[in-house]
Amino acid sequence: MNKQIRTILIISGITLILGIAIGNGLSRKNGNGDASVEKNEEAERESVYTCSMHSQIRTKEPGDCPICGMELVLVSGDENDDRFSVKMSENAMKLANVRTMIVGQTTPARTVRLDGKVEIDERRISSLVSHFPGRVESLKVNFTGEFISKGQVIAMIYSPDLLTASKELLEAYKLRDSQPSLYDAARRKLENWKLSSSEIDRIISSGVESDVFPLIAQKSGYVNSKNVNVGDYVRTGSVIFEVADLSGVWVLFDIHESDLAWVNKGDEVAFSVSSLPGNEFLGKVTYIDPVINPYSRVAKARVEMTNERGMLKPAMFVSGTINSKFRETDQVLSVPKSAVMWTGDRSIVYVRTQNQDQIAFEMREVKLGPPLSENYIIRSGLEKGDVVVVNGTFSVDAAAQLQGKPSMMNPSGASGSQPVHHHVNGVPSALDQKDKKDDMILPDEQLNAMQPLFKAYFGMKDALSKDDL
Numbered sequence: 001m002n003k004q005i006r007t008i009l010i011i012s013g014i015t016l017i018l019g020i021a022i023g024n025g026l027s028r029k030n031g032n033g034d035a036s037v038e039k040n041e042e043a044e045r046e047s048v049y050t051c052s053m054h055s056q057i058r059t060k061e062p063g064d065c066p067i068c069g070m071e072l073v074l075v076s077g078d079e080n081d082d083r084f085s086v087k088m089s090e091n092a093m094k095l096a097n098v099r100t101m102i103v104g105q106t107t108p109a110r111t112v113r114l115d116g117k118v119e120i121d122e123r124r125i126s127s128l129v130s131h132f133p134g135r136v137e138s139l140k141v142n143f144t145g146e147f148i149s150k151g152q153v154i155a156m157i158y159s160p161d162l163l164t165a166s167k168e169l170l171e172a173y174k175l176r177d178s179q180p181s182l183y184d185a186a187r188r189k190l191e192n193w194k195l196s197s198s199e200i201d202r203i204i205s206s207g208v209e210s211d212v213f214p215l216i217a218q219k220s221g222y223v224n225s226k227n228v229n230v231g232d233y234v235r236t237g238s239v240i241f242e243v244a245d246l247s248g249v250w251v252l253f254d255i256h257e258s259d260l261a262w263v264n265k266g267d268e269v270a271f272s273v274s275s276l277p278g279n280e281f282l283g284k285v286t287y288i289d290p291v292i293n294p295y296s297r298v299a300k301a302r303v304e305m306t307n308e309r310g311m312l313k314p315a316m317f318v319s320g321t322i323n324s325k326f327r328e329t330d331q332v333l334s335v336p337k338s339a340v341m342w343t344g345d346r347s348i349v350y351v352r353t354q355n356q357d358q359i360a361f362e363m364r365e366v367k368l369g370p371p372l373s374e375n376y377i378i379r380s381g382l383e384k385g386d387v388v389v390v391n392g393t394f395s396v397d398a399a400a401q402l403q404g405k406p407s408m409m410n411p412s413g414a415s416g417s418q419p420v421h422h423h424v425n426g427v428p429s430a431l432d433q434k435d436k437k438d439d440m441i442l443p444d445e446q447l448n449a450m451q452p453l454f455k456a457y458f459g460m461k462d463a464l465s466k467d468d469l
Contacts, residue, residue, distance in 0.1 A: 133233075251320075
């Protein structure tokens with residue numbers, strides 16, 4: 001009997017609560033109730049809330065972000081707002097230091113900066129060799145870097161072969177009237193060993209054969225390599241010295257792969273040397289390596305320079321510039337580098353559009369051409385006359401993210417009527433929206449944290465169903 005009374009009381013209580021709720025609903029429909037409800041629904045429909053850190057969260061009711069827990073902020077109350085444009089007031093633009101410029105056509109030019117070194121002209125390197133075998137008795141040039149003049153005696157060499165040849169010359173000289181061909185052959189033999197006519201005449205005039213003979217320099221230049229010492233035995237063709245003529249030098253510049261398209265044979269190069277302040281040198285590119293060094297990933301550009309005064313010394317570091325241009329008839333669109341933002345393979349700019357009485361910016365994806373000194377060539381995505389943001393681009397992008405508009409990291413934007421899906425390893429996570437009303441499923445972490453509450457609730461429910469107060 002007590003159980004039946006208790007059941008009746010519970011049913012009566014539920015009926016009373018439902019009646020009160022229905023009565024309140026009916027009373028709200030009378031008088032100004034319809035207008036207030038319509039007004040509240042319109043305000044609710046027009047209000048859009050988002051998270052400052054996660055702009056993909058869009059809801060029509062205030063609350064906390066289901067991802068980070070931050071309080072949602074009101075971002076829009078205009079249903080007619082363009083979902084692709086971000087609005088900014090004049091004050092906001094001034095605070096963010098946003099500046100714009102009109103896109104126009106220009107003849108592209110670029111200043112290419114190059115580093116390099118002064119090198120010896122390979123064509124001016126010579127080897128001073130011994131033209132006859134023997135032993136080095138003395139050296140007239142004793143160290144690397146010494147200058148040698150053509151015709152100078154550079155060494156004295158004892159040569160048994162030349163000693164024999166000089167004896168033959170003296171004997172042939174005595175028979176020169178009766179056998180002139182024999183005399184000519186003996187003289188020509190010494191000449192083939194590069195003995196000078198004066199040295200041959202000296203042997204004839206003295207009448208005494210010589211066993212030590214001078215080695216004469218055939219080229220002028222600075223000693224680049226000294227290969228023998230006194231007492232060394234040399235053969236015919238042995239290199240005694242290697243000399244370099246520094247009246248002309250090469251300047252070899254490193255060209256990186258990204259700059260190869262801007263450097264051509266015949267381009268004028270202006271360069272300076274840090275050890276020669278106040279001096280600027282001009283030259284032209286005469287040769288570019290056909291291959292790239294596989295280790296340094298650069299190619300060499302050669303500039304040939306006269307060096308009569310000897311100011312340019314091998315191994316000097318130089319810094320140069322080339323003002324390179326496209327064909328004079330080419331006219332292309334370009335924007336400053338500060339206007340372009342990269343996200344992997346995508347390059348974007350913000351274009352100013354006039355939205356009623358407010359200033360608005362729209363994200364545009366562009367394709368870039370070769371970089372100029374301060375600009376980028378635009379292949380597609382912009383037209384002549386477009387106004388682009390050149391300063392404060394990141395501030396405009398941040399405003400777009402906060403307003404849920406297409407931005408650098410969220411190119412499609414976020415809409416309150418379109419669910420944003422989050423996947424983990426291809427499986428939708430608990431952050432997926434379950435319907436068009438922006439109802440969010442709680443994340444797994446919050447569900448796990450609420451398990452004790454669920455257990456207590458179901459335990460209480462089971463106890464009430466068993467009348468276990």
